[in-house]
Amino acid sequence: MSQPNPSAPTLGPGFWEKFALLDRRIIFAFIFLGLALPLFYTIRQPIPVSPEGRAYYQSIENLPAGSKVLLSFDYDPPSSPELQPMAEATFKQLFTKNCKLVVIGLWPQGPQQAEQALATALRDPRFKDKKLEYGVNYANLGYMAGNEIVIQKMNADIISTFPSDYKGNATASLPIMRGVRNYKNFDFIINFSSGFVGTREWVQFCVDRSGAKMIAGNTAVQAPENYPYFRSGQLKGLLAGMKGAAEYETVAGQPGKGISFMGSQSVAHLVVILFVILGNIAYFVSRRKW
């Protein structure tokens, strides 16, 4: 990796010419401080809620109590800052509505991330007296290799696609799976995704083939390619990145990490924008002198 050499001849003697060659480590330091300092303060600014975020919340809210929901966790730890807060708040909203939840993962790390989100949700005092039970109110069928083939196969038969849950119990013996054969036996599908295999494949092989209703939480990097599906109604709601998580926590009234990190996120965006503007000034000033 090449380092800009501060002693290299500059384009001219001026300040901006030197600035254009700024050591990247100075930028790194600004970014670090810009992200770290806001963590020391509680900044509470109203979080604007986008139409796709509101639709995500509303479509869960509109589910009849006790609905059966399939959740697919298709992400790994690097994406958990964005998706984990969504997953936790989603579990809480679903449990409030007494929904029955079946979790799967098409990324190997997904089921373990789901377990953690479940544990956080179950610690909530609101669900203490509901006596939520594994196998009855929720189940985790674990990971299965095969990517989109797995999604397609569940159109025919979910139990033979996931013969055992993540602890090795026979899936068919779980009370929650009684009467479940394919997507048609689920009222709703939720997908948390950070790339391939993810929302794009779920829309293709689950929504468009079975007519299931689905919402998705995406990392911000991946979200742009799935906005067309929200616009066309193939997705009923969409959360994009940490902002999406914060929006959802706001409408659902469950403040969590998404909201608390928005201060740092604000400063981060300002720092990046500022550096882009300064970089442009430096570029135009030094070009004019040339």
Add this chain to the structure above:
Amino acid sequence: MPGMVSLTLAGFLTLGIMSFVYKDNPIYKFCESIFIGVSAGYYFVLIFYQSLLPQLTDKIGLTGALTDSALAYYRQSGSLASVQWFNLIAAVLGMMMLMRLLPKIGWISRWPLAFVIGSIAGLKLIGELQTNIMTQIQKSILPLWAPQYVDGSLSLAASIGQSLTNIVLVGGILTGVIYFFFSKEHKGVFGGAARVGIWFLMVTFGAAFGLTVMSRMSLLIARIDFLLRDWLHLLG
């Protein structure tokens, strides 16, 4: 509350990887190697318990608690009961895949590979056509004048807003597709449309850039939060 030893280990591993932003160094390389080894081991164990056992041995009752209800399910679903043992052929195909490690008979792995590629080609052929072409085109056929009614009477402002949105959407898709069409020279009206198309693509890339910045920053915020809050207890 996780132990301080575990957190300290996680903290040092985090700093070790972060040290790369200053400069490539042996500590980073050491942590990177741990990452590679641990990922490989993680996948190795997980694939065995979560994919191979359920698919190969649980279904036929060799491992796992194949309870009466499970057996009843397989019997009732009929079409499957007959294929349980058939599934062991898959194990043979899987072993053929591993033959790639042996240079002399590595070509055998082409058989299972052909199987996977054929299936994905078949699936994608229909899936892409249905989801990303037919549905997207169908949902893009919008009225360019979209009257909006508020309490039963026509609202001019809302109607103009919605119509503009539709026009931008339809225009953007059409010109964008034209830009990607290289079989005709980009000249005249066609060239003009292609130029408008590239404007739309630029707005798209800009939005994607903005969202990518958001994504990357979120990940770093969480790591810094881990260092300062969970590990060093500097934050409340």
Add this chain to the structure above:
Amino acid sequence: MMRREIPLFITSVVGFIFVIRFFIPHEPFYSLEDVSSSWIQVIQAFAIWLGILNLLKVSLDKIYKKERGWGYSGVIIFSFLAISIAGFFFPLWEERPAGYSYLQHAREFLKPGTSFDWFYWYVYSPLSSTMFATLAFFIASASFRAFRARSFQATLLLLSGFVVMFGSVPVGNVLFGWLPAGWQVSDIADWVRNVPQVAGQRAIQIGIALGIISTSLRLILGLERAHLGREE
């Protein structure tokens, strides 16, 4: 014949099954697709194992030949063994629940508190997360150096990026609070993401889809043979 014709034949047949099953959702295509899918689940699992075994082979080779950096290969092997042993053999040193067989206990390796789970949360997770988190630094310095409003198109890209960045954080609406209600920067960002962005994205998607369809068709018809490697 064994090396080229049979794989080509398999690709075509399996491809056809998956296509026909969509148009004729009846037997025998229904069962054929079902069986093929089960097989592919297993093959893909083995494919991941293949990748891992290959990594081990390369690393061991490096150690054996004492190539430059062979010490790091040793670290790879050691970490691999450590987590694998934790995953397969933890029932040997952890208390077994009453009435559980070794395998039953071992299959609960993902449960919170097992050695494998410890590896996941305190070694794997911090390493992988930080690996991706450092990209934040590089995207910032790259934008500083490369993001220039050189032309009208580049300026459009820049503006759209700014609007989305300002509109995605609460501070945007504070800075631009003087904008009229309904035209706040977050509203504009919502519109950019949902209208022009969707238009551009659909155009790209249609283009990509056409590409995938033609490649798939070539594969199924046996015209595309690159995946079978060199002629031997």
